[in-house]
Amino acid sequence: MIDKIVSSPAAALADVADGATVMIGGFGTAGLPNELTDALIAQGAKDLTIVNNNAGNGDTGLAALIAAGRVRKIICSFPRQADSWHFDRAYRAGTLELELVPQGNLAERIRAAGAGIGGFFTPTGYGTDLAKGKETRMIDGRGYVLESPIHADFALIKAERGDRWGNLVYRMTARNFGPIMAMAAKVTVASVHEVVELGSLDPEAVVTPGLFVQRVVKVARSKTAAGGFKNAA
Amino acid sequence: MNKWTKDQMAARVAKDIAEGAVVNLGIGMPTLVANHLPADREVMMHSENGVIGMGPAPREGEEDYDLINAGKQPVTLLPGGVFFHHADSFAMMRGGHLDVCVLGAFQVSATGDLANWHTGAADAIPAVGGAMDLATGAKRTFVMMEHTTKSGEPKIVERCSYPLTGIACVSRIYTDLAVLDITPQGVQVVEMAPGVSFEALQSVTAAQLMG
Numbered sequence: 212m213i214d215k216i217v218s219s220p221a222a223a224l225a226d227v228a229d230g231a232t233v234m235i236g237g238f239g240t241a242g243l244p245n246e247l248t249d250a251l252i253a254q255g256a257k258d259l260t261i262v263n264n265n266a267g268n269g270d271t272g273l274a275a276l277i278a279a280g281r282v283r284k285i286i287c288s289f290p291r292q293a294d295s296w297h298f299d300r301a302y303r304a305g306t307l308e309l310e311l312v313p314q315g316n317l318a319e320r321i322r323a324a325g326a327g328i329g330g331f332f333t334p335t336g337y338g339t340d341l342a343k344g345k346e347t348r349m350i351d352g353r354g355y356v357l358e359s360p361i362h363a364d365f366a367l368i369k370a371e372r373g374d375r376w377g378n379l380v381y382r383m384t385a386r387n388f389g390p391i392m393a394m395a396a397k398v399t400v401a402s403v404h405e406v407v408e409l410g411s412l413d414p415e416a417v418v419t420p421g422l423f424v425q426r427v428v429k430v431a432r433s434k435t436a437a438g439g440f441k442n443a444a
Numbered sequence: 445m446n447k448w449t450k451d452q453m454a455a456r457v458a459k460d461i462a463e464g465a466v467v468n469l470g471i472g473m474p475t476l477v478a479n480h481l482p483a484d485r486e487v488m489m490h491s492e493n494g495v496i497g498m499g500p501a502p503r504e505g506e507e508d509y510d511l512i513n514a515g516k517q518p519v520t521l522l523p524g525g526v527f528f529h530h531a532d533s534f535a536m537m538r539g540g541h542l543d544v545c546v547l548g549a550f551q552v553s554a555t556g557d558l559a560n561w562h563t564g565a566a567d568a569i570p571a572v573g574g575a576m577d578l579a580t581g582a583k584r585t586f587v588m589m590e591h592t593t594k595s596g597e598p599k600i601v602e603r604c605s606y607p608l609t610g611i612a613c614v615s616r617i618y619t620d621l622a623v624l625d626i627t628p629q630g631v632q633v634v635e636m637a638p639g640v641s642f643e644a645l646q647s648v649t650a651a652q653l654m655g
Contacts, residue, residue, distance in 0.1 A: 238493040238494075238512075238516075238530070239493070239509075239512055239516035240509055240512075240516070241493070241509060241510050241511075241512050242510075264530075288571070288572055288573050288574070289571045289572065289573040290569060290570075290571055291569040291570070291571040292516075292571075298569075299569060302569060303567075303569075309570075311570050311571070311572060312572075313572050313573075313574070313575075313576040313577055314492060314530075314534065314572070314573050314574040314577060315492075315533075315534030315537060315538055315574060315576075315577030315581070316576075316577070317530075318529075318530035318531045318533070318534050319531055319534065319535075319538075321530075321531070322531040333538065334538065334580050334581075335538060335576045335577045335580055335581070336576050337580070337610075337611065338608060338610070338611040339576060339607065339608045339609065339610070339611075340562075340607045340608070341572065341576070354611070381527070382510050383495075383508070383510045383511040383521070383527055384491070384493045384494050384495050384510060384511055384512055384527060385510040386494055386527050386528070386529055387493050387494050387529065387530050388529070388530050389529065390529040390531075391529055391530060391531045418529075434509075435508070435509035435510045436509060437507070437509050437516075437518075438509075438516065439516035440515055440516045440517060
């Protein structure tokens with residue numbers, strides 16, 4: 212019997228090695244797999260390369276992982292936010308390497324990894340500092356930049372509901388990077404608020420087919436906190 | 445010289461957004477445009493974090509932070525609205541499926557180059573987000589900004605001195621003084637705020653204007 216349900220976030224992340232590349236879903240606070248990130252902090256792996264759209268909010272989750280000195284490099288599009296003080300400090304101290312990627316290139320590089328694409332030409336960033344040193348090509352009179360896929364050892368994502376095959380559905384804009392990160396990692400761990408019987412998810416509406424997911428962990432439902440903007444508490 | 449207020453600027457941008465358009469409003473001043481679209485004009489609001497059919501802010505107490513916009517502020521979903529993942533969201537931009545995006549800017553050049561993501565200051569932490577994808581992907585990129593910096597420096601220039609977001613991507617600029625089009629011939633003045641003369645406008649613009 213195929214059963215991807217794992218008993219706890221700690222059990223799901225026991226084999227994350229030092230130096231691993233870990234994708235973490237979420238945009239702002241929506242879709243951040245906080246329970247999984249907390250388990251990663253407790254697990255102890257270091258020298259991590261983290262792929263996330265942002266670079267942590269406040270003092271929890273990815274911000275706490277950075278604060279604990281466990282991140283060597285971060286690949287993201289928008290690190291600087293009103294509440295990204297742990298990233299800001301580590302970046303200014305020179306202890307954290309930043310690879311800044313336009314958000315759509317980030318998404319497509321992740322998708323490309325999952326789709327077996329070896330690289331792609333994108334118009335985004337052409338002629339800017341973020342394309343410096345990269346191969347370019349004129350195609351039909353327009354400039355394009357060669358971008359490479361981003362693979363990961365682990366993807367930690369948050370979904371709403373899942374089954375023992377790993378099929379997932381999400382909740383509103385908490386979907387964001389989840390489906391593509393699930394494709395790009397060797398091991399995708401999805402937290403869900405509800406584990407349902409096989410066959411009870413509408414097959415026409417499953418967003419992530421279970422073959423992209425290796426482990427599913429049920430976590431208690433909590434209200435997504437505000438974050439990432441100036442008025443946030 | 446009577447400057448347009450931010451709301452007047454937003455109302456002027458809204459006039460150029462047609463019924464049925466798919467629109468992305470950037471963070472900051474551009475978000476005001478949504479308040480000035482007439483109730484009987486149906487447009488689809490896109491947000492980079494995977495939503496089309498975004499509605500206004502929720503009532504106090506009804507915020508759900510799983511439903512946010514690019515600025516991480518809580519929003520609502522209109523009937524017909526849908527969610528999708530990030531690669532699809534940016535395919536919508538890059539693939540030319542958005543009719544209009546409205547962005548803020550530090551500088552715009554006479555040829556429509558846009559600088560809006562980084563001041564280039566040595567101690568500044570760079571953050572680009574979706575700005576480059578939006579600027580180059582949307583069918584029409586509108587810029588909404590003050591005509592000059594707080595210290596009076598022109599923001600419409602021959603060549604941008606700040607790091608670029610995109611090359612030749614801006615089609616129209618809305619400032620507190622004027623509406624200007626980037627054309628193959630140069631910067632064309634479309635409209636000026638009441639009491640603004642062409643000469644006065646040219647004096648605070650570092651690119652040659654066409655009247």
